[in-house]
Amino acid sequence: MLNKLFIHSQEIARKIDQCAINEYHIPSLVLMEQAAAECCRIIQNKEDPSKKICVLCGQGNNGADGLAIARLLAHEGYEVSIYLPYHKTLSQESKVQFQIICSLAIPYTDDLDTIRFYINQSDILIDCLFGNGLSRDIEGSYKQLIDMANASNKKIYAIDIPSGIHATSGKILNCAIHADTTIALDCFKEGHWIYPGKEYCGNLLLADIKIPTSLHLENEHAQLINEELIKEMLPKRDDHSHKGSFGKALMIGGSKAMPGALAIAAKACAASGIGTLTLMEPDCIGDLMAMKMDFAMHLRANDRDGHFALSAVDLLKQNMDQYDLISIGNGMQRNEITIEMVKTLLSSNKTVILDADALWAMQDHLEWLNRNAPTILTPHVKEMTFLTNKTVQEILESPFSTVREFTNKYSNCILILKSDITYIGSKNDFYVLSRPNSALAKGGSGDLLCGILTGILGHKISPSKGAACAAYLHSKSAEINKDPASINSEDIIKELAFVLQKLRKD
Template identity: 50%
Template sequence: MYPAYIHTQATARNIDHAAIETYRIPSLILMEHAAIESTKIIEKHITIDKSICILCGPGNNGADGLAIARLLQTKYSKLFVVVPEVKNMSEEEKIQFQMIQNLNIEYDYNLPNETYDVYIDCIFGNGLSRDITGFYKAMIQNVNATHSTIISIDMPSGIDATMGNILGCAIHADYTISLDCYKQGQWLNDGKSHCGKLYLVDIGIPQILHQKCMNIIKVLNEEDIHIPDRPLTAHKSTFGKALMIGGSQNMHGAIHMASLSAYKSGIGTLTLMVPECISNILAIKSDFYMLLQCSDRNGTFSSKAIEVLKQNMNNYSILSIGNGMQKNNVTISLVEQVLKSDKKVVLDADALWAAQKNIDLLKRNETTILTPHIKEMSDLTGINITTILSNPFEIARDFSKEYKNCVLILKSSQTYIAHQGNVYVLDAQNAGLAKGGSGDILCGIVVAMLGQCKDPMQAALCATYLHSQSAKLDIDLASFMPEDIINNIPNTLKRLRS
């Protein structure tokens, strides 16, 4: 699979420029590759009896459109091209324009009154930096009003390629074919809804130019996942000794689900540190984990749990905390002790709220994996929810650069996994996961992978992907139960290993 990088407008343009200037790949060659690959996708969706109007703006996105017109004209008998005035064309666009003239492809400088079945948007692409007004604003509004199929090349014209905001007005595409890399604005704000179905095509730019970027943003694919081996000579301690701290009278199910998913995902040994009031319930539910009971007060840990943790945590290689706990001072103190340890740590749920009280402890030397959803990320960092949603790439990247030994798994409809400035995005939206317990299952898988993977980022990537794939079930989304996901982990693991 072609590596799917995501870049800002500036980075994407710099990479394109470097391919031409440093690697001496002519712009017209890249343009031809873009046209060939875009035409393949267009032909998959558009039958040859459909009429097509290609909208070309002034610049190389318009030149891409002219190249596409040249390739489509052999199959589509009703093809029309809108072109800018020659004086406004780039040099490459003038060359492409001469070709369509020589081929007698019909064109004009204005949008025809006739409505076409399909419009291919090559007006502005990735280079737009100002609001659209006048002639092109009217063109975009008229095309949007047709309700015809619209295919955008690289970016829907009018969408900012970095932030995804509308610049005056914007094409509302059914399909967007992104050239060389995804643009960050395709994933953010208005960009998400204006791109329609998103495709990525290789246009021949050397991969090294993407890999050399200081901070990488990449779509998580199966090729990025390396499920750890299970050596035949291994023993249970090889795969981690985990202590899960959590639970309360009202939420004993959370830590139980986390423990089940941890065991199904391969943790070596597992002990649950829980309030005494729920220990009998958990003992009845399962017999594979060990229990470390602590005195309770009003259904949650009492302050005596802090001393119990101090006395026992050196027996474990991984400490996980947060599932089913409550927001109180004891939770804050327990999280503080965990973060002061030299153990690998996983923070989830109310532990994330508690970590904010001593957030500098996240600058610890050992690995910490955090699994917040958007609201928990706001509680942890103090950043407004709206700000996080407007650019989760930047929020995740900046957090992971400040807390260098942390791996962040920021959960939303898309999941962002960040470590030391590099970000992966898991684009696997699944409404079946919009239920209580899904996050606890992910936490358990993270614990298990942290016990097996040497690299903490790989542990987070494996866990997030395994969780997502295990939730791909042939049942109605409303009927998902946490146990359905947990019971599918073994099959998913087997497939990923093979």
């Protein structure tokens, strides 16, 4: 049973396979048999044995997996046919698997017209043309096969990764199988979690092929966030505690035009268990904030034109030492004063969370991030353009390397790159959260996350683990039994209490 869901690049996944074979002495065919048995078990659980299955195999080891899967499915009583290219081009492992197929007399062909017939006769296709070894554009008969499979409208299971999707970039190399289900082998590949690769996977599952966990941990990896991981990491709350045990937070933000952003963040922070919370807001919204927030204390700063006046910078300098962690940005407005306040905070030794307008304020001052205390930044993809030289398109195409480049450069930063998939990186950890939910595709969702993050970081937890917990809590609390169009921040904050309770109890 896999308790950690690792994500690797093509190169590292290959290296891990090779290490398992050469250094741990697990024969390649043993790994393959394990992979085939798991795939067969998954398919058997979903498909009746009366179904006819056509397995499309390539010349490499993804194809060898396909031959082993075909054999096991035939053994379970499915009617199976196989496409296999000309014998001479096959990998060593494929040649062994092919001999077994021949001795069992399972029908196979390398002829495109015959395979068209087999595909039409089948209920299900299994795509084993290319896996982690795809290295260049697909042309010729392989392209014809992929087009044929996609046009057939049959249900398709892709093994390891849909053929045509590059395992690191998630890009389509000329054409790709559009799968209904993809069974990743041993680990996820980065390309499973980048568009368009993710979309081509359909329902994405992971098969454990029993490669030692240590091999994943000692190589560069990311982990997919799931409930088990969060249960392990979520900070406990000792009953013999006091308000000082759970952090003293200051949240800075708000303006006449956007008081709600700070209010939402503050409520989410309170609901996440912060010990004490103070809101620093411009005076013009002070009364409103006091009415909205029973729980918080208030540090009112002078206002000008509906936002902080310059004197807020001095007020911050005089007061900031009292707090353990400070967030800044929600509903704050983009102006020189925001830049000055961010600069002040980043010259301190406090844990700082930069959100929303505070991220804009960083665009010409990235050197401020070279500090000893942790800085947690929460950009959505557009805000990420303030922090790199990349365009939105380039960030979307390379989220793993975008985050890694940033955290390699700013080694005490934790970056939460937000979209319907969220990528969380630090110098030591990398987490990916994928729980698409249109309930969160609304203004204010980012403020909620910032509040939950501040609340969780008040507890004793490393900032990157805290960031992973906050991202999970945020999305899990938005999974409410209501139409997503109507789910609002109040609903999500209420649900958070039950999500936390369940995670801590189980």
